[in-house]
Amino acid sequence: MGGLGHAVLRRRRLRGTPLGSPEERATYEALHRTALAAPALRQGLDRSSALETLPHVRALLGTPTVGLTDTTAHLAWDGPDDPTDPGLADVVAATLRTGRTQAAGPAVAAPLVVDERVIGALVVVAEQPSAGLLRATAEVAAWMSGQLELAELDKSRTALMAAELRALRAQISPHFVYNSLGAIASFVRTDPERARELLLEFADFTRYSFRQHGDFTTLAEELRSIERYLVLEKARFGDRLRVVTRVAPEVLNVRLPFLAVQPLVENAVRHGLEGQQGAGTVTLVALDEGADCVISIEDDGVGSDPETVRAVLSGDTSSASVGLANVDERLRTVYGNDRGIVVETAPGLGTKVTLRIPKFAPP
Structure with missing residues (x-):
């Protein structure tokens, strides 16, 4: 009976043991979020992919509001802030024009770049944006750009395959x-x-x-x-x-x-x-x-x-x-x-x- 009691006690202790340090758990959460966001981005930048991606980006950055734009308009928005706010529009316009991360007031915008072309922006709104948030936004935008570039590559490969198949049929x-x-x-x-x-x-x-x-x-x-x-x-x-x-x-x-x-x-x-x-x-x-x-x-x-x-x-x-x-x-x-x-x-x-x-x- 004493041996059984010892086994139960040991099992309870194991259940209470933390699964990794806080840093390891944060790393896992970040990798998990990027894995969830990647499939939608690999479809290209449009409203549908933006709506699917943004909840994961918002959780990844830990900010109240995130948004995605192309070069003409907001594609999607996740959070309480108003995407039509003139201040947000000015930050996005500056980012699209310069191809650099911009910050003004509560907003941060980082460019999405594919094949050296700015195709949109990741927008983040926080009460008091810090230097760390600027760097994190820029890094996440760079990762998203990589996924979007892979989407472009997939499309070009598909187009190439179709062209080669038409040539073969001819x-x-x-x-x-x-x-x-x-x-x-x-x-x-x-x-x-x-x-x-x-x-x-x-x-x-x-x-x-x-x-x-x-x-x-x-x-x-x-x-x-x-x-x-x-x-x-x-x-x-x-x-x-x-x-x-x-x-x-x-x-x-x-x-x-x-x-x-x-x-x-x-x-x-x-x-x-x-x-x-x-x-x-x-x-x-x-x-x-x-x-x-x-x-x-x-x-x-x-x-x-x-x-x-x-x-x-x-x-x-x-x-x-x-x-x-x-x-x-x-x-x-x-x-x-x-x-x-x-x-x-x-x-x-x-x-x-x-x-x-x-x-x-x-x-």
Whole structure:
């Protein structure tokens, strides 16, 4: 019984022990507040994000009133003070004009700066602003500016991805369209059912290639589109085109940039086989390698000069293989510079293109 009483007493003592010093608790609270405010700021500076952010900023600074403005007007206000007060307007105007933290009376305004442009201001109202509050306001505004700059970067990356995707769609070879329709037409009299099947494949292929929703897809969806493309090309090449596929079931649901694999298969057929006599083989492999899905597209065609491929990947858009550069750039934009495509080729020895897609990286 004495042992049990000792355990209960020890537990009560532990419950009364402070969890860290006051400084540590203050640090935790500050980090917690910034973590809560960050997601809204990453959406950009507008009224909605300002309304969501300001309660956390107010708690972080410990002031009665905080506000956010853009370069034209107050976006949101949190606190009892009147945002239309002329004194507040003068402080904000001075901050927007000079790009420096300003103080007048009870108000402090610090600039929000993105890419060296003042895009707004953080406004703080306190009964007696101190030098410490001025510094804290300036630091919080600088942190907010960093989050807003990341939001701008996200938007520019998204715009870049969309532009590159439009460019890739525009590069879908007119020769492929004409040749596919020609192959379909050749079956109309001799094998109407085959012509009908090929026409449906062509419709599904173009519908996928020009879809307007989503910059990302699953590997399974991409492979279905590739299968349609190869059915159409086999109708044209016949036995000259052989296709080998090996795909691990575990990677079928991996998400990757839309049209990241299909252009590489098109390059393998167009540049690997069209320029040679006799039959050729395209091999598509997708393997599960730990945290990555490793995809390779290989042909046994005419190959290329490695220097030519290097020039293409560095931005020589005059090349007919510009699809390589497009896929490479989009992969680097999404996953980082170490995630571009790897090309192995030599004249007469075919070409192999490899890409590594993180299985768990959120698009």
